Amino acid sequence: MKFVSFNVNGLRAILKKDFENTFDDLNADIFSLNETKLSDDIFPLQKEGYQIFYTNSKVKKGYSGVAVFSKINPLSVHYGLTDNLYDEEGRVITLEFENFYYVACYVPNSGENLKRLDFRLDFEKNLVDYLNSLKAKKHVVYAGDLNVAHEEIDIKNPATNHHNAGFTDEERAAFSALLSEGYIDTYRYLHPEQVEYSWWSYRFNARKNNAGWRIDYFIIDEGLKDKLISSIIHTDIMGSDHCPIELNLNI
Secondary structure, three states: OEEEEEEOOOHHHHHHHOHHHHHHHHOOOEEEEEOOOOOOOOOOOOOOOOEEEEEOOOOOOOOOOEEEEEOOOOOEEEEOOHHHOOHHHOOEEEEEOOOEEEEEEEOOOOOHHHOOHHHHHHHHHHHHHHHHHHHOOOEEEEEEEOOOOOOHHHEOOHHHOOOOOOOOHHHHHHHHHHHOOOEEEHHHHHOOOOOOOOEEOOOOOOOOOOOEEOOEEEEEEHHHHHHEEEEEEOOOOOOOOEOOEEEEEOO
């Protein structure tokens, strides 16, 4: 089964940049989008053969938002974490299938001067509890813009970023804590020494100079380790400040 996750940084904006052809070319069984930035209930993209599930921020227009396209009919769909926690920001959608849960997530950014760091760390704690509750029942595939470069290999300039959102000790420790609960960073598991990024600032010619961060992930529970075929970062695909990532599982 083929999964794709892409932070599009505004769905309506990327639709003006040949995104529909990108979507078709990737031909995923499940394709999730982060940061759709939609402000109403009109979803601007329909794809034949896919069911579409989406959630928008209810507290701030043009902010956050997650969508999932699936060729397979889910058994159930859940928004937010346990008891729909955080759904007011449109951050999480879970699709339940026969053998696994697919969790599409846009983790909060800690923001300028780390003003939302505490909020984000609370989110991470609740997220781990939620994923573990799912893992107790079925396998878990967790995907999205997780807004953290886990190790120094995952960021171009680690020395100058230790106090910046996405590379603080606290955020990296939270990611380590997640993995310690029985989860695998699929890309790093398969490519322990490879340097590739999934996000580049729009400033300072960062993408041209490949001064990027790897902050988009496919995470699986350890029980799926033997089902893992490939984990790919499509650095050549444009249209956003992120690029899409791909996971192939024998599931």
